[in-house]
Amino acid sequence: MASNEETPRRGRGRPPGNRRDEILRAALEVFAESGFNGASLATVAERVGLTQQGLLHYFPSKQQLLVAMLDKRDELDRQPQRFSPEELVNVVQRNAERPGIVQVYTVLSAESVTENHPAREHFAARFADVRQRFAAILREKYGDHLPGGVSADEGATLLVAVMDGLQLQWLHAPDEIDMPDSVAAMLRLMTGDSVLSGE
Amino acid sequence: MASNEETPRRGRGRPPGNRRDEILRAALEVFAESGFNGASLATVAERVGLTQQGLLHYFPSKQQLLVAMLDKRDELDRQPQRFSPEELVNVVQRNAERPGIVQVYTVLSAESVTENHPAREHFAARFADVRQRFAAILREKYGDHLPGGVSADEGATLLVAVMDGLQLQWLHAPDEIDMPDSVAAMLRLMTGDSVLSGE
DNA sequence: GTCTATACGTAGATAGAC
């Protein structure tokens, strides 16, 4: 392997790749498994071979670790271009293969409605943003009044609700819930388009 | 008020009404505000004028307090008779006036997908049950194939998802989300019935 | 950059007095 010149291994045998990124990946896992309240810094640290105090060198508090993790995810999730309703099913399909990510969002978005939760604002803003984006997508293709008989705004709210609700049911019963199928069914209800991977 | 003979006030000036029930009410509040992990027994105890140790006399552990609280709620929530799709909107309307109850369910049902959570089984069973009940209701009125073009089972899954997802969005933005309106819109999409408090 | 030591708080639970 000719990766020698690309990984200078400056400090010690460390495989570079920003320690911070490793930590954020571990944090995602741990927050998914235990929520923010249930998670401990020591557990996150352990997964990257650090002590709790070593971790605090990179992120000076648990809160800041959470925020950094959410910001990183937002960055990665940012869809480069607008996608069509059809492509939404693909996004959901992809999610169904990443239970960890689905679980962090489900757990944290709900936990964040509790008092003084550090991610409250984050999720409130995120929901508002996603609703707007979905509404724009629907409006672009179908106008303000969807074929199914609801407005683009109402349709966006329902679509977001269905996706979150399905994730919750799926996490509780992965074998009984088929998220892509159900989202496709929902889109058919709203748009009347049977092009959507259904019958 | 002639409530004297009904409240013997045996022990002391205590307003009877099972201490256990008071505790369960307080537990619901506190779990709603902080989730299970975030809540402390002391906070619950304080609200009913007890110390943490006094509370443990009635419920020997935090877990058992949670379970007892959920069982109690289930008992109260048990709908005496089957309700129709139209009545479902009323149920949602009633929920919109009880943010505390909506919040416990939203927070705990999501938190319960985390590792070793004491309410995991409870919510998994509850979801399965509600899906079945909703499917039966839809099937009874519309048969196996709903007018909107989805099966009764798929419709039930979607309906449950929408309700949970709307609650989450509503808790984050009470002024922007109208749960009864949106549920009515969802029912119209599935059943084609415009009788449902819509246009 | 990562560790040891440690301060400090809080939480759940037990034992036993009243």
Next chain:
DNA sequence: GTCTATCTACGTATAGAC
């Protein structure tokens, strides 16, 4: 039935050595 006292465990965070 409710309290005081107490044990034990854990969690965040700071200070400072290496």
